[in-house]
Amino acid sequence: MSVTCKEYYNPNQSMLELVFAPAEEWISRSDEDIIGATMSELAKLFPDEISADQSKAKIIKYHVVKTPRSVYKTVPNCEPCRPLQRSPIEGFYLAGDYTKQKYLASMEGAVLSGKLCAQAIVQVNLSQKHLHNLSARNIKF
Known part of the structure; x- marks a missing residue:
């Protein structure tokens, strides 16, 4: 402080x-x-x-x-209800203190969730770029 x-x-x-x-x-x-x-x-x-x-x-x-x-009140077995930052919907990501991360609802949890969300987006984009590069190498002219 x-x-x-x-x-x-x-x-x-x-x-x-x-x-x-x-x-x-x-x-x-x-x-x-x-x-x-x-x-x-x-x-x-x-x-x-x-x-x-x-x-x-x-x-x-x-x-x-x-x-x-x-x-929010932390009760037993509520952790599975917290969604991951990468949702099952392609291209749809979540960030917020309510998502799955190591803190409770807090500013720290929101910040960590934002970082995890950004990492998920980068990871998917890198994977897609890698797949694109692999498929481009197999194209025969």
Whole structure:
């Protein structure tokens, strides 16, 4: 973040951004409840750096953003429903965070999907060019 937003740079501080999904049970809770639960979970994950009572790392400021249905719910066996970037329809490709890639619905997933989509297009075009070159060599005059 300090590379893109110089005003956030502080060598003695860190910034942490989290996404809760699915968030049905959290949407109606207060910001304080969400921060308290978050700190408890972070204390379990990073016990040397964080404690729920903030006796170690301290929160200087926070902002809770609640956006219902902004991230799809990941449930068991839903991965096969995500389409590949190369569709069964010739010349029709898909890109987006919902397609098959290693991330959930996110900006990172959308970017990776776009890259995979571009790779699929290039791969098909290279294969077609290769086949065209092979068939051109077999033409006898």
